[in-house]
Amino acid sequence: MSTTAEPARTASRLAHYLAVAVPARLADEGARIALVLLALGRTHSAGLGGALVAALMIPHVVAAPLLGALADRVRHRRRSSTRRA
Numbered sequence: 478m479s480t481t482a483e484p485a486r487t488a489s490r491l492a493h494y495l496a497v498a499v500p501a502r503l504a505d506e507g508a509r510i511a512l513v514l515l516a517l518g519r520t521h522s523a524g525l526g527g528a529l530v531a532a533l534m535i536p537h538v539v540a541a542p543l544l545g546a547l548a549d550r551v552r553h554r555r556r557s558s559t560r561r562a
Contacts, residue, residue, distance in 0.1 A: 508533060509530045509533060512526060512529040512530055512533065513526035513527070513529070513530060514526075515529075516529055
């Protein structure tokens, strides 16, 4: 038996996810721009700005394969075909 509360709960979860994900992604992307502008402003070197962005990317590059391998080993629970009322 399906209820009308399920779509509302899904929309609420999506709103919560977006409220957290959007500022986090903006901060992550904005940091790259800020580092390049800071390096250009202080040292007039775009190369140093690029090196700072590369250094910022090191944790992403190292962690992605490790977390991907870990995620592949986790058993995924399947959704039940019966819904709870």
